[in-house]
Amino acid sequence: MQQVADRAGVSLGTVSFVVNGTKYVSPATTARVTAAMQELNFRNNVVARALASRRTRIIALLFPTAGDRFSATTSEFFMSAAERASQRDHHLVLWPVDPAGQDLDDLVSGGLVDGVILMEVRMDDPRVDVLSALDVPFTLIGRTRDSSGLPFVDIDFETTIEDSLDHLVGLGHRRFALVLEDLDGTPMAGYAPHLRAQATFAASTTRRRVHGTVIHSGQGSEGGRRAAAELLAADPAVTSVLIMKEDSSAGLLVGLYEAGLRVPTDVSVLSLASSAAAGDQHFPRLSTMVAPSRELGMRAADALIDQLDGTTGELPHLLLPCELRIADSTAEAPASR
Structure with missing residues (x-):
């Protein structure tokens, strides 16, 4: 890291702040540090960064293991959330979980992830209760029967x-x-x-x-x-x-x-x-x-990362309707059948 500091013309502490995200650094200085890291082929140690910042900067998208539910539309949710997480200096992993939430404790208590996005939500979803009890930051792509006190984005x-x-x-x-x-x-x-x-x-x-x-x-x-x-x-x-x-x-x-x-x-x-x-x-x-899959995936990632960064005001409650794309399968009703 000292070589990066010397190349960028900044202190070792400034490099640490940029690498670990623990303190604000101006965009111009961040750009110099980032350029020096690239020139020197510097690779950040994720484990060391996690120890320094007390965050892994890894978030998990939880998907039920029951049945074959991963469709092309579901893939759009995942890819857009992953892209948004990357833009905000996080990594998103797809994590299959039991629909009853019995394996969530192992995932969360191990400290591997900072927070989770929960998909394929049921009206009365035991996974939501488990996450609430574990006191882990989470956001839903979907709504339970009463989501008034929960952060969510969903199709309307x-x-x-x-x-x-x-x-x-x-x-x-x-x-x-x-x-x-x-x-x-x-x-x-x-x-x-x-x-x-x-x-x-x-x-x-x-x-x-x-x-x-x-x-x-x-x-x-x-x-x-x-x-x-x-x-x-x-x-x-x-x-x-x-x-x-x-x-x-x-x-x-x-x-x-x-x-x-x-x-x-x-x-x-x-x-x-x-x-x-x-x-x-x-x-x-x-x-x-x-389906507004890409926008909802991005919004879900933003909602969770905002929680982790402490920049969330009110809980996000976002509903987006699907948009009609007319093709060849709808037409005027037949006069008679």
């Missing part, structure tokens, strides 16, 4: 469902189906996004005086095909389907085609909380309520 599923129905009702549709993942009997039962979407869908279709059916799909393409058969059995006259299950969308389209229905001529299909890239992998290309 209520607004997303309303906007979806606005689009389809504007095209003349009056008979709707909502397809969600079947999580009954699994560790992810009570998954908050599904319950919020289903509750809003039921209330909105009732208020609008239109017909609404909810179908729960199994895993993958085969689950989507079966969901198509089930929804047509429940409502043969359905003209519009909202699906919130990325891995089953292709199977749903196949199932509708096998039933002799054309998308979007006979039935419109709208993908919820997914990405344009995922929608473009289907035929026809899916109209999509695009």
